[in-house]
Amino acid sequence: MNLSQTQRQTFKITPLQIQMLNFLQLSTVELEARIKNELEENPLLEEGTPTVDEVSLINSDDQEESANESEYVAAFKPEKDYADWDEYLHDDTPDYKLTVSNKSTDDEIYTAPIVQENDWRTELKNQAHFLPLTERQVILMDFVIDSLDDNGFLMSTAEGIADDVSFTNNMFVDYSEVHEILAIIRLMEPTGIGATDLQDCLMMQLQRKKEQGFDVALAVDIVAFNFEELTNHNYEKIMRQREISADELKKAIAQITALNAKPFTEGSEALAIKNNIIPDYIITYETNLYGELSMEISLNNGRVPALKINQGFAANISAVKDKAATQYVNSKLDAANWLIRAIHQRENTMLEVMKTIVVFQKDFFKTGDIQTLRPMILKNIADVIGMDISTVSRVTSGKYAQTPFGIIHLKALFTEGIKIGWGEEVSNREIQEAMVSLIAKEDKKKPLNDFQIMDLLARQGYKIARRTVAKYRENLNILSAQMRRTL
Helix, strand or coil, X not given: CCCCCCCCCCCCXXXXXXXXXXXXXXXXXXXXXXXXXXXXXXXCEEECCCCHHHHHHHHHHHHCCCCCHXXXXXHCCCCCCCCCHHHHCXXXXXXXXXXXCCXXXXXXXXXXXXXECCCHHHHHHHHHHCCCCCHHHHHHHHHHHHHCCCCCCCCCCHHHHHHHHHHHHCCCCCXXXXXXXXXXXXXXXXXXCCCCCHHXXXXXXXXXXHHCCCCCHXXXXXXXXXXXXXXXXXXXXXXHHHCCCHHHHHHHHHHXXXXXXXXXXXXXXXXXXXXXXXXCEEEEEEECCCCCEEEEEEECCCCCCXXXXXXXXXXXXXXXXXXXXXXXXXXXXXHHHHHHHHHHHHHHHHHHHHHHHHHHCHHHHHHCCHHHCCCECXXXXXXXXXXXXXXXXXXHCCCEEEECCEEEEHHHHCECEEECCCCCEXXXXXXXXXXXXXXXXXXXXCCCCHHHHHHHHHHCCCCCCHHHHHHHHHHCCCCCHHHHCXX
């Protein structure tokens, strides 16, 4: 048996550090939900401003990874009754006389209410239940409606639906019965429900307009026989095959583009308001007497309650001479202290990162002009504040800042730098804005292709490759030249 001694250096991350990193990534809404859960699960936590002793204990624990149990006992030791008479002087005074509201309604961030509506499948079923259908047809109707995708298209065949219904409900269903139900669904509102694809959806809407007396004969022919040319914007071929003029084609295309591409555009969720953004930072501007602009950065903690330790509960449980009770109190105290320390450290880290970003992008935050953005990567901020790149990434991921010129996503401020003709390095967002400006001014009858955009950008000093132009165009959700073409 041979024994050997080796020396090596390893890096280990503790579970508490992992929890802290995950805690930094929480947005304001997620932090609010996390605190509510902790308040429900931990009886030693309560809402309120921490005492001086608790604040000093939190600050000392920020420097030490763990605290001694004697420190917890000393920190949460109950005070003597009526030691401070000023605290109990106004016990009989109603609360409303002691409450002062110094906040204006203008200081509150407006949050629009979210109205829950019925799912569109439920609405369709309600329509169907008013029809004179048998019990068997109602079961089949509900099954077919549930088979529609989130946009209202029917991607399954009648034979497949018949087999699925037969297997699920233990009854034999012929595909002819499914065809009857499908014919009923295609007559329901909105027009286009139950269509198999985009062409079928457009045809259903045009047929409905034709029944209502609208002159859509040419639009029907184009969708029925020239749909591929229509999607590819090959207008010359359509005019040649249909033997029509440009004005007639323009009128027909206007009728087609006025239709809905999908029976339902909101999907399966029916919320009146979606994607309601709550900013994590609030940036306010002030101008002094000399005209100098100063920016104040604060966290949007109006929704996040302050936390403190429930001293009375901790003292009462600690007074019980029971080992299990002592262990319970110690574990809950550790959890409560860690949460308060984590919130405190999260706030300090977020403010430090945001202040560094504002200083780095001072020109942008002064004007709000995207073209003033400097090239900035995570490493630039991490080097200034002396933190790891992953920490900066977590702090800025999914975070928003409210500014006088709108709400901005912090990740949008991080852009790569590209050297232009005279050697200066500019942000790729500046190049994208220049590209958007060129496309906005183009002749829509002869839109600019990627090569032409590349040449025009090069004349402005932005020398980039054609594939880079295509990449930026796709990132900006701008269609190709052929698809942007109009009559």
